[in-house]
Amino acid sequence: MTARAPAPHPVITFIVRRLIATVFLLIVVSMITFAIFFLLPRLAGQTTRGLASQYIGRNPTPAAVHAIEQQLGLDAPLPVQYGRFLRGIVLGEHFNAGTSKAYCPPPCFGYSFKNQQPVWPMMVSGLPVTISLAAGAAILWLVGGVAIGVISALRRGTLFDRFSMGVALAGVSLPIFFTGLIALELFSYKWPIFPNVQFVPFTQNPLLWARNLVLPWIVLAFLYAALYARLTRAGMLETMSEDYIRTARAKGLPERTVIFKHGLRAALTPIVTIFGMDIGLLLGGAILTEVTFSLHGLGLFTVEAIQNQDLPEILGVTLLAAFFIVIANLVVDVLYAVVDPRVRR
Amino acid sequence: MRTRKTIGLAAIGAAAALALAACGGSGGSGGSGGGGGTATKASFNAGVTHVVNPSNHKGGTLNFASSSGIPDSADPGNTYYAQMWNLTRLYAMPLMTYASCPGPCGLKVVPDLATGPGVVSNNGLTWTYHIQPNVHFEDGTLVTSQDVKYAVERTFDRSKFPLGPGYYPSLLAPQNATCAKAMAAGKTTGCYPGPYVDRSKNLMGLNAVQTPNSTTVVFHLAKPFADFNYVTAIPQSAPVPPNKDTGANYQLHPISTGPYMFQSYQINKQLTMVPNPHWNPATDPNAKQLPSKIVLTFNVNPNDVDNRLLAGDIQVDLPGTGVQAAARTKILTSNSLKAQSDNPVSGFEWFMTLNNKVPPMNNIHCRMAVEYAANKTNNQTAYGGPYAGGTIGSTAAPPNVVGQKHFDLYEATTKSQGDLTKAKQQLQACGHPNGFSTGITYRSDRPKEVSVAQAMQAALARVGIKLTLHGFPTASYTSNFAGVPNYVHSHDLGITVYGWAPDWPDGYGEFYYIADGAAISPVGNTNLGELNDPLVNSLLGKFATENSATVRNSYTSQIDMQIMKDAAFLPIVYAKALLYRPSNLTNVYVQPFYGMYNYAVLGLK
Amino acid sequence: MAAPLDVAPSGDVAPEAMLSGISAKAIEGRSLGQIAWLRLRRDKVAMAGGAVVIFLILVAIFGPFLVQNPDIYHANLINPTLSRPNGPFGGISVAHPFGVEPVTGRDVLSRIVNGARVSLLIAFLATALAVSIGVVMGIIAGYVGGWVDGVIARSMDVFLAFPLLVFAIALVGVIPSSAFGLSGNSLRIGLLVFVIGFFAWPYMGRIIRGQTLSLREREFVDAARSIGARGPYILFRELLPNLVAPILVYSTLLIPTNILFEAALSYLGVGIIPPTPSWGGMISDAVNSGFYSIDPMYMIIPGLAIFITVMAFNLFGDGLRDALDPRSSR
Secondary structure (H helix, E strand, O other): OOOOOOOOOHHHHHHHHHHHHHHHHHHHHHHHHHHHHHHHHHHOOOOHHHHHHOOOOOOOOHHHHHHHHHHOOOOOOHHHHHHHHHHHHHHOEEEEOOOOEEEEOOOOOOEOOOOOOEHHHHHHHHHHHHHHHHHHHHHHHHHHHHHHHHHHHHOOOOHHHHHHHHHHHHHHHOOHHHHHHHHHHHHHHHOOOOOOOOOOOOOOOHHHHHHHHHHHHHHHHHHHHHHHHHHHHHHHHHHHOOHHHHHHHHOOOOHHHHHHHHHHHHHHHHHHHHHHHHHHHHHHHHHHHHHHHOOOOHHHHHHHHHHOOOHHHHHHHHHHHHHHHHHHHHHHHHHHHHHOHHHOO | OOOOOOOOOOOOOOOHHHHOOOOOOOOOOHHHOOOOOOEEOOOOOHHHHOEEOOOOOOOOEEEEEOOOOOOOOOOHHHOOOHHHHHHHHHOOOOOEEEOOOOHHHHHOEEEOOEOOOOEEOOOOOEEEEEEOOOOEOOOOOEOOHHHHHHHHHHOOOOOOOOOOOOHHHHHEOOOOHHHHHHHHOOOOOOOOOOOOOOOOOOOOOOOOEEEEEOOEEEEEEOOOOOOHHHHOOOHHHOOOOHHHOOHHHHHHOOOOOOOEEEEEEEOOOEEEEEEOOOOOHHHOOOOOOOOOEEEEEOOOOHHHHHHHHHHOOOOEEOOOOOOOHHHHHHHHOOHHHHOOEEOOEEEEEEEEEEOOOOOOOOOHHHHHHHHHHOOHHHHHHHOOHHHHOEEEOOOOOOOOOOOOOOOOOOOOOOOOOOOHHHHHHHHHHHOOOOOOEEEEEEEOOOHHHHHHHHHHHHHHHOOOOEEEEEEEOHHHHHHHHOOOHHHHHHOOOOEEEEEEOOOOOOHHHHHHHHHOHHHOOOOOOOOOOOOOOHHHHHHHHHOOOOOOHHHHHHHHHHHHHHHHHOOOEEEEEEEEOOEEOOOOEEOEOEEOOOOEEOOOOOEEO | OOOOOOOOOOOOOOHHHHHOOOOOHHHHHHHHHHHHHHHHHHOHHHHHHHHHHHHHHHHHHHHHHHOOOOOOOOHHHEOOOOOOEOOHHHHOOOOOOOOEOOOOOOEHHHHHHHHHHHHHHHHHHHHHHHHHHHHHHHHHHHHHOHHHHHHHHHHHHHHHOOOHHHHHHHHHHHOOOEEOOEEHHHHHHHHHHHHHHHHHHHHHHHHHHHHHHHHHOOHHHHHHHHOOOOHHHHHHHHHHHHHHHHHHHHHHHHHHHHHHHHHHHHHOOOOOOOOOOOHHHHHHHHHHOOHHHOOOHHHHHHHHHHHHHHHHHHHHHHHHHHHHOHHHOO
């Protein structure tokens, strides 16, 4: 017996490698984001002075502008500002609130230029809404989309197939805000089946939580369900014509087993990848849905941040969104590595 | 639309007397403060002149909603919006306030925390206020003059409180000789830096405000400023206990001196207020404590705000700028709904400035041509018509400025489609008989301004004046574009769409920032037409030392007339808002200075 | 927004291409096109979609010359008190077949037609940008391989990590209204094209990289190499023609995504600057003014315009894909 340490499990190595790559990726993304929001406007002719004066009331005096520049840290060179930003995320930040130094624990995404409050808690307070919206919609579209896709594939050419594929095509062709507005107008105002749509925390009243989210869920899920139905159908049609399916049938396996055990499983693999990516990208869809339904989630927070030109908020929410995407991709990759040994190169 | 209570600083003014005339609010009416007019049954515009549903019934939850968040800050020291000046009276008592009564009476300032209006010294440089000896904060501590002084000191820290008005730092006597020199050069070196930077922290280091005893506050001014009672009516003078001040975080829980106090506040989401147990109605006749809870919900879809309002789920739309188009149609086409609505002037005037420096508009006849050629009806329609937009304006000041008089130099109300013959005559006189080209600026994120710019483009084209449209975002409108004269000159921007509501309702508050030559500044300019008329300048200067209300009012109308003679302003509308009052709301009436319902006295049936 | 082109590449070009040798390539290419065209012609739905697409393009190019000025106010058609159009269905009449806008009375038809121009212009330019960058990067990554591939693949990861919509609205929000020597709508259109195109290229890049990787190993490329053909020759004469089909298909499918994207940006108020009409902006106007609930046509008409356009492109793109790649048949 030699004392050689056992080689770590290949999946572990893979995960560790991917994690390191992910951290690196996030740093690059944060750099680019920072450069785009702080450097690009400057290249485009924005001055620190002009920027600072946006966060002052009427008639900014030069002295007030200067005070604000200092308070917001705009007077420092950009690399220093970026360094502060990064350090805040890792180590937290001390902020001069006046009476005392307020400590903003990591991850500290800085303080809003507009209301001088830490950005991170504001984003976190929007998370339950966005997660509620995303989770419900995701379940709806995944189940609905895949089911419709499978049935359509199996009943290819029938009325059901044509109809559902027609609706699916409409679904991917309709702007989400348009569907949302129509739904809101019809089912909340005209026939108040879901009146007074506003977010109620799940912990406070699960029933009301669900009732008030039904419309946004359906609207958000409609777009994706349509996409997934089309993809599932195409995938199923392709797999069902594969040789091994024919073999399985020839072996005399029951049709149900053939469809679910062999056909669907293969057809679903790409769907899972796409699902992972879509979940990461969902903030985009959430913005439009939340704006349309006035839900106070991350999406509405983003739009408010942009209306107020509140750079720390914009930076924070962009990075958080990037974080979701990267993590979703990581999870998909890891799942693949666990399932399919060939991926662990 | 979110409209800003814009206004500027002010300089000098008179009339201690003017504000303090007797009115329901001052002193006497005790718990029933606010009952200025006589009660009346609900009918259209009843709330403009009378208290609708007067009642002292307690209980219920009063719900406000807004399509945005609190526009700047809930900290009384850091806010510049009419809706917030109105709302803060629920939790803050400034030295002075506007009388709680409908009609012209509500334009008067009356003592709130103070026992009487400020007393000015003979040289006009010292203002003395005595505060009520028995007002308490929500935690039971007694309010002293030091708390008022501390509140004033805070406003000197522009880095923590950049959003509120900057009157105290500019009006009060400089901290020392270094500061006096620096201020003359537009700097603040050596000046009082606010309580956080001041080394004698919490030791009341501001020299210009003295507290000889616990109920007396003395303000030392750099120059006479007769309008000082208006300045102390801004919520910034509401007391702040130094040991409870949390600086930039004070907005999350201002320590209340009013009938309500914060229970919870999530920025941009919800604010809940509950009755303040240490509030004494006898000390605060301008407010009432009727609902058992007040909830403000923010960032509700604008159309949804109206639907909830009409359905009775909420009682008040916080910004007070009126309902959206859909609700307007519902209200105006139903007699019963219309009887529950009011259509007051909001205090804003929307207007365009015609630039004095941009050729060929530097020629008065070219400006007059624009005045005559504009289609005032279409301009009014662009702002939403007579109910949602307002009444067609013909003067530079809106009617709820004390002293404003009606006149109409350019047939705005008599030939509201425009007078093309006269426009062409003026073009002839200006040497451009076939018209000329110039630019119009407006805030591209405000649909009404976009519409009016286009309406102007179409109207002026009738006499050959070509307008190019230049829209800019509100956030940088005065800081980078329309308020930067160099930019305006180099881009030939002859017409600027703008709006204004005074910080206080007299000629000085109305005109100093938008018409005094001294207010023209290279960046962040608010005198957008760059008017520098000696007569206007000198009349505005006289406000500082003039004490007679009659004379001051005559100045106001003279300035107004002169501005219009210069064809420096092209009035659009005296803004109006269509407000809806649900039937279960009590003590409802329009506070004329804020141009919306008086939030300090509302109750529920 | 769904990720544009989530559709995994089908990993293969049409079987016809496999048969092709170098000498027969030109002929094969043409016959591939002919075969695809024959298939496409049989697909009535796709042909209908194609016809609508062509119609829309014609409308976008010539329409604005045929309709009235979209910026003219018709105050006489508006109720001065309620600001809404006189007459039912948003003031639909012979002179204004799609009605007029509330408040201004501008003709909706002419705004829709002019909006088509803006919408399609942005969608086409953004697609062209995304496709050009994606194709170049994809081919280089796939063909050169090694560390070049590594760098390009990583940078695609970086780009794909950006939340496109969040990023787009934020960026348009922070850029001053005149910058880089541009201002107004030319700046805005430039920005939109840049943001959409620059952050969407990795989708195309990944597809092309995959295709190139598989083509690189094909016999005909080997054959070309063995007779001494050099990199650029192989890239442009051997690989590119075989990539035309996927490029065409995915471009056609990227256009509708970009149309939706532009509409979403305009809806959020960071798209085209008024008064220049855009479909998303019209919906946004209808919503922000609250008019959509009393004058539904104000919102429905631009909504339908977006819907029909996107649907037509999708139908045509699907048909095109089926025609060029029979394996992905419906």
